[in-house]
Amino acid sequence: MKKLIEKAKNTHSLSREELVSLLTDTTCSDELFAAADDVRRQYVGDEIHLRALIEFSNFCKNNCCYCGLRRDNKNIERYRIDEDTIFLLAEHAARNMGLKTIVLQSGKDMFFTQEKLCNIIRKIKTLDVALTLSIGEKTLEEYKAYKAAGADRFLLRIETTDKDLYLRHDPGMSFENRVQCIKNLGLAGLEIGSGVLVGLPGQKIESYADDILFFKAINADMIGIGPFIPHPDTPLKDAAGGTLETALKVMALTRLLLPDINIPATTAMETLAPNGQTKALQAGANVIMPNVTLTQYRKHYELYPGKSSTNYTSDESLRQVREKIASIGRTVSQAKGFHIRKPLA
Ligand code: 5AD
Numbered sequence: 001m002k003k004l005i006e007k008a009k010n011t012h013s014l015s016r017e018e019l020v021s022l023l024t025d026t027t028c029s030d031e032l033f034a035a036a037d038d039v040r041r042q043y044v045g046d047e048i049h050l051r052a053l054i055e056f057s058n059f060c061k062n063n064c065c066y067c068g069l070r071r072d073n074k075n076i077e078r079y080r081i082d083e084d085t086i087f088l089l090a091e092h093a094a095r096n097m098g099l100k101t102i103v104l105q106s107g108k109d110m111f112f113t114q115e116k117l118c119n120i121i122r123k124i125k126t127l128d129v130a131l132t133l134s135i136g137e138k139t140l141e142e143y144k145a146y147k148a149a150g151a152d153r154f155l156l157r158i159e160t161t162d163k164d165l166y167l168r169h170d171p172g173m174s175f176e177n178r179v180q181c182i183k184n185l186g187l188a189g190l191e192i193g194s195g196v197l198v199g200l201p202g203q204k205i206e207s208y209a210d211d212i213l214f215f216k217a218i219n220a221d222m223i224g225i226g227p228f229i230p231h232p233d234t235p236l237k238d239a240a241g242g243t244l245e246t247a248l249k250v251m252a253l254t255r256l257l258l259p260d261i262n263i264p265a266t267t268a269m270e271t272l273a274p275n276g277q278t279k280a281l282q283a284g285a286n287v288i289m290p291n292v293t294l295t296q297y298r299k300h301y302e303l304y305p306g307k308s309s310t311n312y313t314s315d316e317s318l319r320q321v322r323e324k325i326a327s328i329g330r331t332v333s334q335a336k337g338f339h340i341r342k343p344l345a
Contacts, residue, residue: 001021001022001025001027001028001031002028002031004018004021004022005022005028005031005032005035005256006035008022008035008253008256008257009035009038009039009256012039012256012257012258012259012344013257014253014256014257016206016209016210016213019208019209019212019213019253020205020206020209022249022253023205023208023209023246023249023250023253024205029245029248029249032249032252032253032256032283033248033252033279033282033283033284035252035256036251036252036253036255036256036283036284037282037283037284039255039256039259039284040255040259040263040284040285040286042259042345043259043260043342044259044260044262044286044340045286046329046330046331047286047330047331047332047333047335048281048286048287048288048325048330048331048332048333049100049101049262049286049287049288049333049335049337050099050100050101050287050288050289050290050318050321050332050333051099051101051102051103051132051264051287051288051289051290051337052089052090052093052094052097052099052101052102052103052289052290052292052314053103053105053289053290053291053292053293054081054086054089054090054093054102054103054104054105054292054293055105055106055291055293055297055298055301056080056081056086056104056105056106056112056293057079057080057081057106057107057109057111057112058076058078058079058106058107058297058300058301058302059078059080059106059107059109059111060106060107060108060109060136061107061108061109061110062107062108062136062170062172062173063170063171063172064159064169064170064171064173065168065169065170065171065234065235065236066169066197066200066228066230066231066234066236066304067231067234067303067304068231068233068234068302068303068304068305069107069301069302069303070234073231073233073234075233076233076300076302077300078300079297079300080109080111080112081293081294081297083116083119083120083123085294086104086120086124087120087123087124089292089293089294089314090102090124090127090129091127092292092314093292093314094127094128094129095127097290097292097314097315097318098334099129099290099292099318100129100130100333100334100335100336100337101129101130101131101132101153101336101337102124102127102129102130102131102132103131103132103133103134103155103289104120104124104131104132104133104134104135105133105134105135105155106134106135106136107136108135108136108137109135112135114142114145114146117133117135117146117149118145118146118148118149119149121133121146121149121150121151122149122150124150125149125150129336130152130153130336130337130338131150131151131152131153132151132152132153132154132155132191132193133146133151133153133154133155133190134154134155134156134193136156137156137177137178137181138181139184140184140187140188143184143185143187143188143190144188144189146188146190147188147189147190151190152190152191152336152338153190153191153192153193153221153222154185154190154191154192154193155193155194155195155222155224156178156181156182156185156193156194157194157195157196157197157224158178158179158182158194158195158196158211158214159178159196159197160196160197160200160203160207160211161196161207161210161211161214162202162203162204162207162210163175165200165202165203165207166178168202169200169236182194182218183218186218186219191221191222191338191339192218192219192220192221192222193220193221193222193223193224193262194215194218194220194222194223194224195223195224195225195226196208196211196225196250197226197227197228197242198225198226198227198228198242198243198246198247198250199227199228199240199241199242199243199246199247200228200236200239200242201236201239201240203228208246208250211250212250212253212254212257215254215257215258215261216257216258220258220261221261221262221339222261222262222263222264222287222339223251223254223258223261223262223263224263224264224266225247225250225251225254225263225266226242226247226266226267226268226269227241227242227243227244227246227247227268227269227272228241228242228268228304229241229242229268229271229272229304229305229306230304230305231302231303231304231305232305242272243272244269244272244273244276244279247266247268247269247272248269248279248280248283251263251280251283251284251285252283252284254284255283255284255285256284259342259344260339260340260341260342261339262286262287262337262339263284263285263286263287264280264285264287264288264289265277265278265280265281265285265287265288266280266289267289267291267307267309268303268304268307270309271304271306271307277324278324278327278328281324281325281328281330282328287337288321288324288325290309290314290317290318290321291309291312291314291317292314292317292318293314295311295312295313295314298310298311299311
């Protein structure tokens, strides 16, 4: 195992079989995390990029079996934040909190048309920030329109590259279309963000290996990996859920194979353990996304239960994040944090 970790560290390339061996092994996690931490330091340095997350609508026309925002969940109160308030939240994040990237996230909400979104994008871009969208599958033309309005990046997780599993857990959706949408982000000139869930019922070790190879194949700029956490109002309520350990291993291997990309320490990791994000920052991650949504709405953006930061104000969330970063001797970046491609050493 040690040899394989060395190989990954030096060549940033592993076969599917080698990935499966490392993912199966239970004795070498600490070595794997240390190697990912070294590669992270070498390629993207000690600075952590903060992205202000605005969850602006929890309406969703999709019905993913793992997600609390799914269409059939009648137990959540649906909300939309209006355009002016979205701008005020972005302005507070940029001017008062000093954050350099605004992330606009929602369910697949048809209310926010291309025109509405482009207006919001243009307004937020006057704040001298980078802008990321995370609003689901759209057409190539729409992605191009967001880019033309000023959007820089887009997050669209593949969720799992195991097609059968995808179709089972995302009823009514097309796996091919999802892959095409991710490719279209690049064609539209947006930075490509993707990622997967770890620990879905039926998800296999081999499929994590495929996930990591997929991230390489799509030339991802950022990859978010989170453990699946069962939500009581979904069909997967009785599932076991993912573990922090496996999610961290998939993340660490992603860092080893895609050394210069941006990798968030995800909120789902923090939800599973109070030091989950800190561990992630020491196992390959270099990004944190503090939540700046109005506190009154946060509890309704319940992708999964116990979502960390739900009860805090934006300023409190940011303070906690800064403390976490300082406690491990890292610093907060003042840059917008674009993906800078480096020659592989
Ligand atoms: N547990 C963890 N993550 C989840 N997501 C959705 N539902 C859950 C859950 N139950 C993730 C998906 C989606 C992102 C916004 O939230 O991966 O892409």
